[in-house]
Amino acid sequence: MRGIQKRLPDFQSRHVAIVAISVDKPEQSKKLASSEGIQFALLGDPKAKTIREYGVLHEHAGENGADIARPAEFLIDGTQTIRWVNLTEDLRIRARAKELLGAIDALPPGVQR
Amino acid sequence: MTEKASRNWRLWGGFAAIVAGLVSYIPIFVRFEFTRDFPWVNLLLMFGGLLLVGSATLQSYRQTRGRTSGTIVGVLSVLLTAFFCFSIFFLTRQLPPGSQALHLGQAAPDFTLSDADGNALRLSSMLRGNRAVLVVFYRGYW
Numbered sequence: 001m002r003g004i005q006k007r008l009p010d011f012q013s014r015h016v017a018i019v020a021i022s023v024d025k026p027e028q029s030k031k032l033a034s035s036e037g038i039q040f041a042l043l044g045d046p047k048a049k050t051i052r053e054y055g056v057l058h059e060h061a062g063e064n065g066a067d068i069a070r071p072a073e074f075l076i077d078g079t080q081t082i083r084w085v086n087l088t089e090d091l092r093i094r095a096r097a098k099e100l101l102g103a104i105d106a107l108p109p110g111v112q113r
Numbered sequence: 114m115t116e117k118a119s120r121n122w123r124l125w126g127g128f129a130a131i132v133a134g135l136v137s138y139i140p141i142f143v144r145f146e147f148t149r150d151f152p153w154v155n156l157l158l159m160f161g162g163l164l165l166v167g168s169a170t171l172q173s174y175r176q177t178r179g180r181t182s183g184t185i186v187g188v189l190s191v192l193l194t195a196f197f198c199f200s201i202f203f204l205t206r207q208l209p210p211g212s213q214a215l216h217l218g219q220a221a222p223d224f225t226l227s228d229a230d231g232n233a234l235r236l237s238s239m240l241r242g243n244r245a246v247l248v249v250f251y252r253g254y255w
Contacts, residue, residue, distance in 0.1 A: 001249065003146055015244040019234060021226065022253030029229035041234055043226035050224040055214035056250045069250040070208050076221040076246045080237060083245070087211030091252065092143070092201065093150045104245060 005038050007097035014104050016075075021045050023068050045069075056087075075103050083107055120169045120179065124186055127165025131190050134158030135197050152201055159194045166190045221248075 001020060004011070011018055018040040024032070029042035051057050051069040062068035073095045075084035084103040086095040134155040142148040142155060166187055173183035215221070225235040239246050 001251065002144060004247075004249070011247065016247055017239045017243045017245075018247045018249065019226075019236075019239070020249040020251055021224075022251045024253035026227065026229045026231065028253065033229055041228040041232075043228055043234060045224075045226055050222065050226060051250060053215075053222040053224070054248075054250065057213075058209050058252070061252070063254060068252050068254075071252060072211075072214060072250040074215070074221065074248045074250075076236070076240065076248060078240055078244065080221050080223070080240055082215055082217055082219050082221050085214065085217055087214055089208060089211070090206045091208060092205045096146050100247060104247075107245060 001038060001094070002036055003094070003097040004040070004100065005036065007101065008039060010097070010101055011104070014101070016104055019043050021050060021069065023048055023051070023062065023066065073100065075100070075107075077107060116172070116176070117178070120172045120183075123165040124169035124173075124179075124183060127162040127167075127169065128186050128190055130158045130162030130165070131193050134162065135193050138197070138201075155197065159197060163190055163194055 004018060008018075019042075020038075020040065021043045022029075023046055024042070024044055025046065026044055029044060032038065033042055045051050048057055048067050048069070051067075054072070054074065056070050056072045057067055058070040059067050061070075071088050071091050071094055073084075073086040074082055077083045084100075084106075086099070088094060134157075137158075138152055138155045142152060148154050167190075170183035170187040173179040221236065223235065223237045225233050227233050236246060236248075
């Protein structure tokens with residue numbers, strides 16, 4: 001997410017909004033946003049409802065055996081269709097901003113607004 | 114440099130490199146994709162350190178002096194390096210299979226979730242004002 005933050009203007013100029021979802025409480029998200037200088041929305045999904053709907057639940061992997069999200073990135077177009085997915089096999093390795101921008105630039109013109 | 118001084122330098126210098134390689138990954142090298150995805154800086158430090166410690170330990174056995182320190186530092190060095198490799202090549206890969214997740218071309222379920230300041234954001238509303246929305250899932254607890 002540091003990588004995305006660094007290239008935030010490139011996402012904005014492409015009219016792509018960014019949200020990041022975890023089970024974190026608002027205080028934890030605030031702490032993360034200020035310590036890493038993150039300016040996009042950090043959304044809390046405390047009961048992991050959306051995390052479950054997207055199929056990215058990692059059961060019992062959090063503190064005290066809580067269910068949390070596995071790392072993943074979805075690019076969703078104006079028709080609310082998933083156009084690009086990245087499901088890392090290693091939680092250290094996230095999609096690079098360059099890959100994400102490439103995926104955005106490869107969106108077919110028909111689904112642009 | 115006497116042989117003893119050279120042995121001590123390799124033993125402790127090598128051990129320092131191993132410890133530095135172990136503890137620097139999370140605070141420093143994770144921050145840059147170039148050194149995060151494959152932690153080559155840390156592995157270089159640790160394996161370079163292992164060579165130095167190994168040669169110093171072998172020397173202490175040949176000269177029958179400093180065997181205790183040589184053995185303790187040698188074993189510790191191997192354990193620390195093994196722990197680092199186990200963590201980065203095994204532990205961080207223990208994720209549920211990606212096949213459970215929604216696929217390309219599927220409809221994205223709508224959601225309304227609150228940001229850190231308590232503002233509710235809805236996916237379908239964000240899509241109206243933007244070309245696309247990038248949804249990132251992360252583990253939290255940073």
